[in-house]
Amino acid sequence: MISTFFKHELKAFWRSKNTGKNLAIRIIMAVLILYLFLNMLVVGFFMDTVLKKVFPHDALIFSFCGIILIYYLSELFSRLQLQELPTLRVQPYLQLPIKRNSIVGYLALTALFSVFNLWPIILFFPFIFKVILHDAGGLVALAFIISILGISIFNNYLALYIKRKSNLNGWIFLIVAAVLVLIGLSDFMWHIISIRNISYLFFGNLINHPVLALVPVLLGAGMYYLNFLYLKQNLYLEELSTKKEKYKSSTEFPILNSFGATGDLVANEIKLILRNKRPRSALIMSLFFLLYGLIFYANPGMKNSDAPRVFVGMFMTGFFIINYGQFMYSWQASHFDGLMVSKISFTNFLKGKYLLFTTVSTLAFILTTPYVYFGWRILMIHFVMYLWNLGVTANIVLYFANRNAKRIDLSKGASFNWEGVGATQLMLSFLLLLPPFVIYVPLKFLGYPNLAFALMAAIGVIGVFTRSYWIKTLEADFYQRKFTITEGFRNK
Amino acid sequence: MIQIKDLKKVYSGVIVVNIPQLEIQKGESIGLVGNNGAGKTTLFRTILDLIRPEAGEVLSNNEPVAGHENWKNYTASYLDEGFLIDYLTPEEYFYFIGGLHQQTRVHVDDFLAGYADFFNGEILKKGKYIRDLSKGNQTKVGITSCLLQQPEFLMLDEPFANIDPTTQFRLKNILKEVNKKGMTTLVSSHDLNHITDVCDRILLMEKGKIIKDMATNSSTLAELEQYFAIGDVTAPKVSAEPIVDKEENH
Numbered sequence: 247m248i249s250t251f252f253k254h255e256l257k258a259f260w261r262s263k264n265t266g267k268n269l270a271i272r273i274i275m276a277v278l279i280l281y282l283f284l285n286m287l288v289v290g291f292f293m294d295t296v297l298k299k300v301f302p303h304d305a306l307i308f309s310f311c312g313i314i315l316i317y318y319l320s321e322l323f324s325r326l327q328l329q330e331l332p333t334l335r336v337q338p339y340l341q342l343p344i345k346r347n348s349i350v351g352y353l354a355l356t357a358l359f360s361v362f363n364l365w366p367i368i369l370f371f372p373f374i375f376k377v378i379l380h381d382a383g384g385l386v387a388l389a390f391i392i393s394i395l396g397i398s399i400f401n402n403y404l405a406l407y408i409k410r411k412s413n414l415n416g417w418i419f420l421i422v423a424a425v426l427v428l429i430g431l432s433d434f435m436w437h438i439i440s441i442r443n444i445s446y447l448f449f450g451n452l453i454n455h456p457v458l459a460l461v462p463v464l465l466g467a468g469m470y471y472l473n474f475l476y477l478k479q480n481l482y483l484e485e486l487s488t489k490k491e492k493y494k495s496s497t498e499f500p501i502l503n504s505f506g507a508t509g510d511l512v513a514n515e516i517k518l519i520l521r522n523k524r525p526r527s528a529l530i531m532s533l534f535f536l537l538y539g540l541i542f543y544a545n546p547g548m549k550n551s552d553a554p555r556v557f558v559g560m561f562m563t564g565f566f567i568i569n570y571g572q573f574m575y576s577w578q579a580s581h582f583d584g585l586m587v588s589k590i591s592f593t594n595f596l597k598g599k600y601l602l603f604t605t606v607s608t609l610a611f612i613l614t615t616p617y618v619y620f621g622w623r624i625l626m627i628h629f630v631m632y633l634w635n636l637g638v639t640a641n642i643v644l645y646f647a648n649r650n651a652k653r654i655d656l657s658k659g660a661s662f663n664w665e666g667v668g669a670t671q672l673m674l675s676f677l678l679l680l681p682p683f684v685i686y687v688p689l690k691f692l693g694y695p696n697l698a699f700a701l702m703a704a705i706g707v708i709g710v711f712t713r714s715y716w717i718k719t720l721e722a723d724f725y726q727r728k729f730t731i732t733e734g735f736r737n738k
Numbered sequence: 739m740i741q742i743k744d745l746k747k748v749y750s751g752v753i754v755v756n757i758p759q760l761e762i763q764k765g766e767s768i769g770l771v772g773n774n775g776a777g778k779t780t781l782f783r784t785i786l787d788l789i790r791p792e793a794g795e796v797l798s799n800n801e802p803v804a805g806h807e808n809w810k811n812y813t814a815s816y817l818d819e820g821f822l823i824d825y826l827t828p829e830e831y832f833y834f835i836g837g838l839h840q841q842t843r844v845h846v847d848d849f850l851a852g853y854a855d856f857f858n859g860e861i862l863k864k865g866k867y868i869r870d871l872s873k874g875n876q877t878k879v880g881i882t883s884c885l886l887q888q889p890e891f892l893m894l895d896e897p898f899a900n901i902d903p904t905t906q907f908r909l910k911n912i913l914k915e916v917n918k919k920g921m922t923t924l925v926s927s928h929d930l931n932h933i934t935d936v937c938d939r940i941l942l943m944e945k946g947k948i949i950k951d952m953a954t955n956s957s958t959l960a961e962l963e964q965y966f967a968i969g970d971v972t973a974p975k976v977s978a979e980p981i982v983d984k985e986e987n988h
Contacts, residue, residue: 494866495865521867584820586786588838589810589838589839590810729788732788732789
């Protein structure tokens, strides 16, 4: 039975719409994964050299044993955020004459097919073969291998168990995350405990008593069994998938009322962003990117160069336009038909987009004003890039929106979600980042950097004041492609 | 009201809609019937300018729907959940649609108060987004938002599907009532009883063509039942030969 499930799963993967019909994305993803993989492999292979550099005063095996637990704690933390729960896919099998045990067993087993379970093998095994096998013999090496596999399995199921629990109650996730952060802080900041010593306590003893390797195995098996039981008791669709029902209240944005129909559209879009997972993470990302400046501005090496400021300024004031705008109008794919037959003129629809961009960018610009601490010039550059984003970036983004006909499922998270990503998006990000430098770099080398900023500001302002022209052009362009877009959005 | 001329839509070599001539007069109530794949929804979508026909055109009030937006002012339609903004609460959605037609919130509230029975207490003030409603309740939201717009022309694709029997009867009365007030309606359905009850004129579609266009009278239901009952042999023959239907097998 489990092999049938597995076959279905493979088919689901290869036949899913997102499994890159698009070759370019597939290649880029493969290269990225390969790159990460190679990095890990290199770190794993030269672990002994790295450890000697970082902890020059400690014995090699001691420092190796010390870092294992640290690794697993941070792994747990990232698993909690990134690892996906294998859940809803069982839905079609629940009512068929299939034993619950095999469904649950399958669910619990497939949870092992996660990249996370590969990292510790790549990272730690080379060291075990290179050093431990050589120093302590085959039995100890075997004990290490078994322990590491055991802890990985334990970690795997612990993360899933916590995730399942926190699906029912969001506080659990926050509490666990806080505990993990506190553990980290109490070692590295407050020096109350030493994770390295605790880690060594186990792995150090493992060298003398290889039998101890059974402990992680038992832990892993126990955690698996706990998951198995929990799943079996809760194998009901609503309990596995939905979160707690909360009363959803209607909201209003009185300020937007003065904008008429355009304001209504923007109000709807703001609700779209706040009430759906993926656009919400796009917004949160843009808030995070407001800290981007700290990396560059606090770096003494870049103190007096303007080039990174152009880049950073553009990103901070325009990240929302770029990140959210690149998937326009896919966000509205699920109700695009409704929008098309409603009494909404496309002009107003476009005006709504501009209004949204302007609002968020202005907000972002205001939030970046504290960077004035690093000098007034930075504020000036931010303002120039803010104008540029409103006058140029917004137009380019909307031009490409007309060329995007990929549906997006709003309810799915943003991390590692390639749904709706196509060549258009890749080209777009390139096209957005290039033009400011085309203006800035030549003028800078000719010795007129300020002229470059004046020029960019002017172009931005012109772009803002000629918006009605752009709206007309974009509208005519949209009607050329309307049917392709509506058709694409209907394709689930 | 609506004129269709030489309309043709082809999907991967198969003609799914092929209507040389069809006219819908103002104030008519039209029922569209036909088996799955007959082209009903495709016809709806072409009338709403959501798909581009390979040939021909649809005129609404003597103006092509393609490339024009005037028809949106007096046409309301609900084909599927894709017409609803699912992350809004029903109230927010109604206010939004009302706002597009320059209706104040008070006006919308007044209008909705008249639909309390229709909603059966399951739509308003329940603290749910439209996406959390059942399919039947979503249909109710869609139909009501159409009526809220007080359109001259109303299009509903299978409105009787998914809703409970009580609501079906209420919907029938509502449709009759708005039609009496002069609203042109185009409704598709698989329920022959309902459709002959509500509509004055029935269009029967098969493989993209309108093969029957008849005014409803006492014998219409029987006629439709006879058409749809093909292959249904009252005394099942025990025979190795498959039953080949002439009409299906041209």
